[in-house]
Amino acid sequence: MGEGLTVSDWYPVLLKVEGRKCVVFGGGFVAQRKTEGLLQARADVRLISPRLTPELRAWAEAGRLLWTEREAEEKDLDGAMLAFAATDDPDANRSLADAARIRGIPINIANAGEAGEFILPAVLRRGGLVLTASASGAGPALAARIIDELAERYGPEYNENIEALRTIRGIVKSEVANPSERRALLQAAVTDEALEEWRSSPRLQDNAELLARLRQRAIDRKG
Ligand SMILES: C[C@@]1(CC(=O)O)C2=NC(=C\c3[nH]c(c(CCC(=O)O)c3CC(=O)O)Cc3[nH]c(c(CC(=O)O)c3CCC(=O)O)/C=C3\N/C(=C\2)[C@@H](CCC(=O)O)[C@]3(C)CC(=O)O)/[C@H]1CCC(=O)O
Numbered sequence: 001m002g003e004g005l006t007v008s009d010w011y012p013v014l015l016k017v018e019g020r021k022c023v024v025f026g027g028g029f030v031a032q033r034k035t036e037g038l039l040q041a042r043a044d045v046r047l048i049s050p051r052l053t054p055e056l057r058a059w060a061e062a063g064r065l066l067w068t069e070r071e072a073e074e075k076d077l078d079g080a081m082l083a084f085a086a087t088d089d090p091d092a093n094r095s096l097a098d099a100a101r102i103r104g105i106p107i108n109i110a111n112a113g114e115a116g117e118f119i120l121p122a123v124l125r126r127g128g129l130v131l132t133a134s135a136s137g138a139g140p141a142l143a144a145r146i147i148d149e150l151a152e153r154y155g156p157e158y159n160e161n162i163e164a165l166r167t168i169r170g171i172v173k174s175e176v177a178n179p180s181e182r183r184a185l186l187q188a189a190v191t192d193e194a195l196e197e198w199r200s201s202p203r204l205q206d207n208a209e210l211l212a213r214l215r216q217r218a219i220d221r222k223g
């Protein structure tokens, strides 16, 4: 990949890494940030670094990850699903990129994003709601600022909204066979007003009443 990333160079995706071996090289603050995201997604994290931040050390001591106290070796990549080169040695990061490529393992390069197979967005989680922002390597600080703004707009109440929606969607999927009616009801279920209603009402317990409310909301929306 050449200089200057464009939006189309990157394909956004949510990966399932639970229980899968993910190797992080380096033990500084950048490695810590990548590790934190991996632990949140319950990956099997292997950390390779002669030194660690106090936080990383605490996670290692608590058994949340496996730490190898030395510099990176190519064999550390064996069997990994993902790799992260986050050392402060650009040569080491570059050799790791080459070694990972030979093995077909996607790698993230902390000091030169475009040299790797994937980059990370800034992330906001509200339970199952995952909001991400990326400037495709042009500006991580902008991505972080946008996520701070989204955190105001989509507050902690969205943890609850998402769970209510999961229940509602389950009911609609089992009770409404017609795809276009289903779509109309599920669209009516996610307006600000509707989400507020699900949070404050016990109607979710009663399928028939819930469907009646949704149908009314869908009609109101059509105007
Ligand atoms: C979003 C976030 C996610 C995360 O890391 O989890 C992330 N960087 C974050 C913060 C951040 N990183 C840097 C600064 C200082 C300001 C600045 O330099 O702009 C700040 C801001 C801060 O610290 O406040 C420095 C930096 N970053 C990269 C390079 C090298 C290069 O340019 O290639 C250098 C220069 C190193 C040097 O000078 O030596 C590279 C990458 N950083 C990316 C992601 C990918 C592109 C994302 C995008 O453009 O959208 C990419 C390409 C690869 C990757 O790391 O995946 C996380 C915010 C999380 C949050 O706070 O919410």
Ligand SMILES: NC(=O)c1ccc[n+]([C@@H]2O[C@H](COP(=O)([O-])OP(=O)(O)OC[C@H]3O[C@@H](n4cnc5c(N)ncnc54)[C@H](O)[C@@H]3O)[C@@H](O)[C@H]2O)c1
Pocket: 025, 026, 027, 028, 029, 030, 031, 048, 049, 050, 051, 052, 053, 070, 071, 072, 086, 087, 088, 089, 092, 109, 110, 111, 140
């Ligand atoms: N992508 C990003 O978001 C981002 C943000 C800031 C900085 N950076 C870049 O990431 C690099 C790391 O930043 P940091 O603040 O975490 O640095 P840091 O100096 O705090 O940590 C570097 C770590 O790498 C370890 N290390 C050095 N050589 C190693 C090797 N051969 N094998 C394994 N581990 C080794 C060190 O022991 C140390 O723990 C910087 O060089 C910087 O260019 C990236």
